[in-house]
Amino acid sequence: MKEDKGSDTKDRLIQAAGEVFAERGFRAATVREICKRANANPAAINYHFRDKQGLYLAVLQYHRSGVQKYCAEAEVSDTGSAEERLESFIRSFILRILDTGRPEWYEKLMMREFSEPTIAFDQIIETSIRPLHNRLALIINELIGTEENEHQVRSCVMSIIGQCLYYHHAKRTISRLYHQNFTLSDIEQLANHITRFSIGGIRNLSGVL
Numbered sequence: 287m288k289e290d291k292g293s294d295t296k297d298r299l300i301q302a303a304g305e306v307f308a309e310r311g312f313r314a315a316t317v318r319e320i321c322k323r324a325n326a327n328p329a330a331i332n333y334h335f336r337d338k339q340g341l342y343l344a345v346l347q348y349h350r351s352g353v354q355k356y357c358a359e360a361e362v363s364d365t366g367s368a369e370e371r372l373e374s375f376i377r378s379f380i381l382r383i384l385d386t387g388r389p390e391w392y393e394k395l396m397m398r399e400f401s402e403p404t405i406a407f408d409q410i411i412e413t414s415i416r417p418l419h420n421r422l423a424l425i426i427n428e429l430i431g432t433e434e435n436e437h438q439v440r441s442c443v444m445s446i447i448g449q450c451l452y453y454h455h456a457k458r459t460i461s462r463l464y465h466q467n468f469t470l471s472d473i474e475q476l477a478n479h480i481t482r483f484s485i486g487g488i489r490n491l492s493g494v495l
Contacts (some may be wrong), residue, residue, distance in 0.1 A: 295326050296334045298325065299321070299334065300322035300324055301342060302321075303344075304392065305389075306411060312398075317338055342405075344410070375422055376446065376476075377474070380473055380477055381473055386469075422443045422446060426442045430488060446484050449480045449484070453476060
């Protein structure tokens with residue numbers, strides 16, 4: 287019973303901290319406000335997370351782990367053609383960014399982190415973003431057929447990631463322009479389009495018609 291109570295307090299602190307960090311940013315957020323929202327004693331932060339920085343890292347990790355279910359398909363899909371693996375990668379990535387299961391404040395928190403980097407930024411790069419880019423670069427290398435032009439591969443990686451992110455970052459613009467809202471049910475269509483569009487561009491760059 288005591289363990290359940292401690293776990294409940296920890297979860298409340300993470301949820302409350304996520305809201306406060308998203309609203310005010312890491313630097314302006316206070317332990318006092320977080321504990322007030324979580325209905326918890328300030329000592330609980332020291333017990334569960336050591337300090338505000340530890341709590342912030344726990345907030346990011348807690349919700350980042352929730353999207354790992356979408357990584358499996360792209361990570362284990364080492365078989366099949368490069369084209370098939372590219373589509374698998376794109377499908378997995380879109381599933382992650384269009385996931386509606388996360389709390390509303392999570393998106394705002396991540397946008398704050400990218401625009402106002404904190405002590406967590408390097409960790410996010412190394413544990414989430416760099417592995418993603420490296421995995422995609424391997425597929426692009428195979429499609430191009432050479433490892434000599436690192437700049438070209440990097441440009442292709444950023445172009446593909448950019449296409450995927452557009453459906454998330456510009457969803458309100460898309461809704462106003464075309465009266466269309468993309469959801470998880472549209473994943474196959476989006477993944478197929480981005481894959482075909484990208485392969486066409488990559489083949490043109492590499493001279494393969």
